Amino acid sequence: MHKLKIVELKEGYEDFFKKNKHLVFHTLDYKKFVEEAFGCKYRLLAVLIDDEIKTILPIVNVKSKLFGNKIISSAYIEYGGFAGNKMYVNDLIDFVDQKCCKQNDYFEIREGLEMFNNNLISSKLIRKNLYKKFVLRLEGQVWKGIQKSKRKAIKKSLRYVNVKELNFLDLNLFYELYCKNMRDFGSPPYSKKYFVSFYENIIKKKKGKIYGAYYYGKLVSALVGFCYQKRVHILIAVSDKDYLEYRPNDAVHWIFIKWAIDNGYNWFDFGRVREGSGQFEYKKKWGCELKDLPSYFLLWKAKDIPLVDPAKYDLMVQVWRRMPIWFTKLIGMKLRRELGI
Secondary structure: OOOOOEEEOOOOOOOHHHHHHHHHHOOHHHHHHHHHOOOOEEEEEEEOOOOOEEEEEEEEEOOOOOOOEEEEEEEOOEEEEEEEHHHHHHHHHHHHHHHOOOOOOOEEEEOOOOOOOOOOOOOEEEEEEEEEEEEEEEEOOOHHOOHHHHHHHHHHHHHEEEEEEHHHHHHOOOOOHHHHHHHHHHHOOOOHHHHHHHHHHHHOOOEEEEEEEEEEOEEEEEEEEEEEEEEEEEEEEEEEEHHHHHOOOHHHHHHHHHHHHHHOOOOEEEEOOOOOOOOHHHOOOOOOEEEEEEEEEEEEEOOOOOOOOOHHHHHHHHHHOOOOHHHHHHHHHHHHHOOOO
């Protein structure tokens, strides 16, 4: 009889990666990046059959006196979930349910690899389609698939801006642009430590890049993304609002896409999006495929699914936009850490 056990992985599962489809958040480099950036514990749970790894699930325990406690796969990124053999998904769900139900409000799985189907999904989970995602397939005539108005904007932008990869010495300039842009969005920023950790654990390991657009030597736009398993996944896009007429955001997106095509990548993932938002309309013009991006919930102390209604936070957003940048830097990372975003 085969022996099943569930353990927390620390190292030594490269053979599993060679045999199984997975995403960047399943890797040890990503684990180190998140742990250094947020000061949290990023756990990689695994089902072992006769000491062979079959299925992996990353989880983070997100704690907050203000927002409550929860388990998220995966916190601090829009995707999460399992890698490996689908047959053992429910064993990991049951394990988390038994070990974490007393201390937390709920368990959320931000599904990334579409491991669930009607036959295998645990009856404990509740599915919610809170977001969509836009993904660009990098094959054929990608340029021609972009809307004509967007192609025109890209050409215009490249006459005015110069796009290049940012390195460690560029992080100070990038971070100031990022914090200013996040304040204008009405959203809390990550700390500079987050980007230092991204550079050390992701960029140096060739799992990510940051592209920047310069207007006469001034950094006016930047694009941050993972580059892993033939897939680029965009994390952050920022631009200086004083230079939007030159469309630098279009330039950094196209140069990143072109790099991905030239280097044999198959997908350019624009990340999750809410229908009806300004980002939805922007991403749609790149000729992407629109796909579901469901989340799955297991409720413990919580009585209802924690839904985020943007209208509820409109006043908070307006107030945040009026905060001094130094203050947003001071409390932004704490808010992100405790929200799990």
